[in-house]
Amino acid sequence: MFRLKDVKFKDILDIKDTNIKKNEVTAIIGKSGSGKTTILRLLNKMTSPDSGSIYFKEEDIKNLDSIELRRKVQMLSQFPIIFKGNIRDNLNIGLKFMDENPKSDEELSKVLNKVHLNKSLDENSKNLSGGEKQRLCIGRIVLSNPEVFLFDEPSSSLDEDTEKIIIDSLVNHIRSCDKTLVFVTHSLDMAYEYADTILEIVNKDLKERRNEK
Numbered sequence: 001m002f003r004l005k006d007v008k009f010k011d012i013l014d015i016k017d018t019n020i021k022k023n024e025v026t027a028i029i030g031k032s033g034s035g036k037t038t039i040l041r042l043l044n045k046m047t048s049p050d051s052g053s054i055y056f057k058e059e060d061i062k063n064l065d066s067i068e069l070r071r072k073v074q075m076l077s078q079f080p081i082i083f084k085g086n087i088r089d090n091l092n093i094g095l096k097f098m099d100e101n102p103k104s105d106e107e108l109s110k111v112l113n114k115v116h117l118n119k120s121l122d123e124n125s126k127n128l129s130g131g132e133k134q135r136l137c138i139g140r141i142v143l144s145n146p147e148v149f150l151f152d153e154p155s156s157s158l159d160e161d162t163e164k165i166i167i168d169s170l171v172n173h174i175r176s177c178d179k180t181l182v183f184v185t186h187s188l189d190m191a192y193e194y195a196d197t198i199l200e201i202v203n204k205d206l207k208e209r210r211n212e213k
């Protein structure tokens with residue numbers, strides 16, 4: 001799905017040649033500040049490398065329109081972005097960004113179920129807890145149906161159980177709909193529990209391990 005070839009970014013990353021496979025779950029691990037978030041941002045062109053090339057389905061992303069790319073490759077940030085209004089508004093706003101029509105309450109409720117968010121669509125989003133906000137953001141992205149999900153580990157304010165629930169719901173979705181997920185985590189346990197491939201940042205490069213579990 002992606003190939004990173006001779007990718008350099010500041011004195012932080014120097015990735016020789018790494019592939020990220022389609023329809024797989026890939027975990028990126030590494031110390032704080034080692035460049036995990038930067039790698040996700042490189043994959044949907046929020047950040048550009050200083051040199052080298054990144055390919056999305058064999059095409060150099062330099063030649064792809066950023067907006068088009070970000071519709072296909074969507075990132076969930078470390079900090080959930082919540083808009084004013086209720087849960088319904090917050091789910092539909094993702095579709096609005098895609099120039100698509102809002103969905104029916106029935107469809108929105110299905111998505112809430114999928115991300116294990118047991119709340120009414122009329123509930124004000126600002127009342128949600130940190131973990132619930134994360135799940136709402138996942139619901140928003142699931143609705144807009146990208147090919148690739150990039151998921152940065154939730155901010156440290158979330159406990160590990162909540163993080164697990166979030167990753168669990170995303171991984172189930174990815175597996176059932178043949179999507180691709182790249183997620184960042186500081187937890188080796190999480191990586192081994194959910195990923196097919198683990199990429200570890202070592203000496204600015206990515207070291208690949210297959211998860212044989």
Ligand SMILES: Nc1ncnc2c1ncn2[C@@H]1O[C@H](COP(=O)(O)OP(=O)(O)OP(=O)(O)O)[C@@H](O)[C@H]1O
Nearest residue numbers: 010012030031032033034035036037038039078186
């Ligand atoms: N645009 C930029 N210009 C210069 N340095 C940057 C830029 N973006 C990120 N960095 C630096 O790159 C390093 C890696 O940042 P990044 O956010 O990718 O790390 P991380 O592995 O995600 O860390 P954490 O686990 O704490 O989230 C940091 O030292 C950061 O300050």
Ligand SMILES: [Mg+2]
Nearest residue numbers: 036037078152
């Ligand atoms: Mg980070």
